[in-house]
Amino acid sequence: MEDEAFTDISGKPISLDCQTHSSFCREFIISSPKVSMGKVMAYTCSVWLLAYAVFFFTQNTAVLSGAILVTLIGMMLHIHFVKVDHESLLVIGSLGIQVSSSYASGREITTFIEMSKIKDIVINEAIYMHQIIYYLCVLLKDPSEPDAVSSVVPLFQSSKPRLNCLVKVYKSCQEILSKCQ
Amino acid sequence: VVCYLLCGLHIFIMLENSPSPLPERAIYGFVLFLGSQFGFFLYCLWAFVPEDWLHSIGLSYWPQKYWALAMPIYLLVAITVCFILLFGVNMSNTAPLDSVDNITDVYAQGQSTESSRNGGIPRLKDVSISEVNKMFYLSPSIAESTARRN
Numbered sequence: 263m264e265d266e267a268f269t270d271i272s273g274k275p276i277s278l279d280c281q282t283h284s285s286f287c288r289e290f291i292i293s294s295p296k297v298s299m300g301k302v303m304a305y306t307c308s309v310w311l312l313a314y315a316v317f318f319f320t321q322n323t324a325v326l327s328g329a330i331l332v333t334l335i336g337m338m339l340h341i342h343f344v345k346v347d348h349e350s351l352l353v354i355g356s357l358g359i360q361v362s363s364s365y366a367s368g369r370e371i372t373t374f375i376e377m378s379k380i381k382d383i384v385i386n387e388a389i390y391m392h393q394i395i396y397y398l399c400v401l402l403k404d405p406s407e408p409d410a411v412s413s414v415v416p417l418f419q420s421s422k423p424r425l426n427c428l429v430k431v432y433k434s435c436q437e438i439l440s441k442c443q
Numbered sequence: 444v445v446c447y448l449l450c451g452l453h454i455f456i457m458l459e460n461s462p463s464p465l466p467e468r469a470i471y472g473f474v475l476f477l478g479s480q481f482g483f484f485l486y487c488l489w490a491f492v493p494e495d496w497l498h499s500i501g502l503s504y505w506p507q508k509y510w511a512l513a514m515p516i517y518l519l520v521a522i523t524v525c526f527i528l529l530f531g532v533n534m535s536n537t538a539p540l541d542s543v544d545n546i547t548d549v550y551a552q553g554q555s556t557e558s559s560r561n562g563g564i565p566r567l568k569d570v571s572i573s574e575v576n577k578m579f580y581l582s583p584s585i586a587e588s589t590a591r592r593n
Binding site: 381382384385386388389390391397399401410411412413414415416419429432433436 | 534537538540541542543545546547552572573576577579580581
């Protein structure tokens, strides 16, 4: 179990946890920072103050109840659909890889890709918005055409770690893939 | 022989496309400059002369004076929106992170795989991303230099 101080592409700290379950099975978990109470309080206070200002001018109480509903529903949707708590990559040699991301509300989305479909796991550079970032991705191949890349699955999309973290995960994955593909 | 050489040289210069200044281009530029200044003078004339005078001369079917102000403003707003639109079009045309276009394309897949002759310069070709990754991140000497650079 290792834990070092890595950051994502915008500078926020993330943590990488590498677990070696056996000689051909490794798991990498990247955790993003949790929802900070300060930010939640700031957003809620600003929305409610704004609603109170509107109520002060229009004297319409529906604005206040509307603001309360909006903040509650907004927070629930945010932690259920948007805020990712940790993303994990489980590599099992000669079986496949499992990619899962779990959200702050506890919801988990898991995908399994079997080894016959995997061509390679590589670090690629691509244009993302206004910058060029490194990202780890799985190259999938069609079993009928083993030399061509049929599709690309980017990994760690919500946490977007920087190159030092990606290189660590890449080296570890390549050790298993080169042995047991 | 001299005429033949001069003829060949003239054809050679004509076939070459270069942005260097030429007498013809200077003339075109000056004509355009004069034309645009005259066109602006006519536009100001139309904008300032009252409608009655224009009607009395006989020019009755001209656009409303509203357009003398509206057209430049429309043009400026259109240019500003075009800037923003261009940025948006560029961003939407960028391939997303999960697209195969970030990895390879038709030309790289269709390149020939024959090996070079012994002692010859290897053919220029696209190296696959797996090989590039192995070279950058798995080989120790280059990995250290890229780590130092980052």
